[in-house]
Amino acid sequence: MIGGSIDQAKRLIDLYRATGRDAGHSDEKLQVGITSHFYIGETQEKALDDFYPYYQRYLSPETNGGRGWHIDRTQMGHLAARRGALMVGGPREVAEKILALSSELGVHRFLGQVDLGGMPQQMVHDSIERFGDIVAPSVRHVLTR
Template identity: 80%
Template sequence: MVLGLIGGSIDHAKRLIDLYRSAGRDAGHPDDRLNVGITSHFYIGENQEQALQDFYPYYHRYLSPETNGGRGWNVERTQMMQLAARRGALMVGGPAQVAEKILDLRSELGVDRFLGQVDLGGMPQQMVRDSIQRFGDIVAPAVRHVVTR
């Protein structure tokens, strides 16, 4: 299963993942076949403060009712910051914060894969590229180092 975690917290995701695994076991599937991936909105800045500041206008635009044909909402900066906090669904921050959050998904939820939704709200191409590069150069090796110990 790949769960789109675009709001709420790890605790909310845990309830859904536990339900998935319980149903899988009841259907006769072994635990090692009940893999879970998480996907979330994603941006890695140079540091936490800069990432939140840079990402907000694009996140706000992406979610707004005007952009989503009336289906979105006007997210406030404080809401985004809550979602970007340690246990929140939004994977936005500096490399250390994002690595920590990905490792939390693994340790607390048993997540096997993480997929970041990296281009949203009209982000400039260089901003997207820089985020992907920080992921590849800093975050992925840090996560891999912990996971393969």
């Protein structure tokens, strides 16, 4: 999920599952994993502000051999909103989005692309630490009830 929304991903996942069932595979074998650009900041707003310059650089056609696109802060905010594809926010918001992927789409695995656009090493480290210390345990707690 590099762009778009959970609703757009749902259409693709539904197609995948229908095609898998038509090919004789059971629903249990048709597992789904999703990946997204990822950053966990101290708060939602701080995460968006801190991540934006690196995300903008990462997507830019100038740094992608002409294949990228220009994105402004407002557009990035829409992608990071509750139903958007971008996993950027505070720990609570990211945990809620991961849980939404599980409950609404039946996603079994989430892979965050954590280092992009020349992010400083400390920023990457802090995001991974917040994921491991706060987000993953809270998601696990809800999913294992």
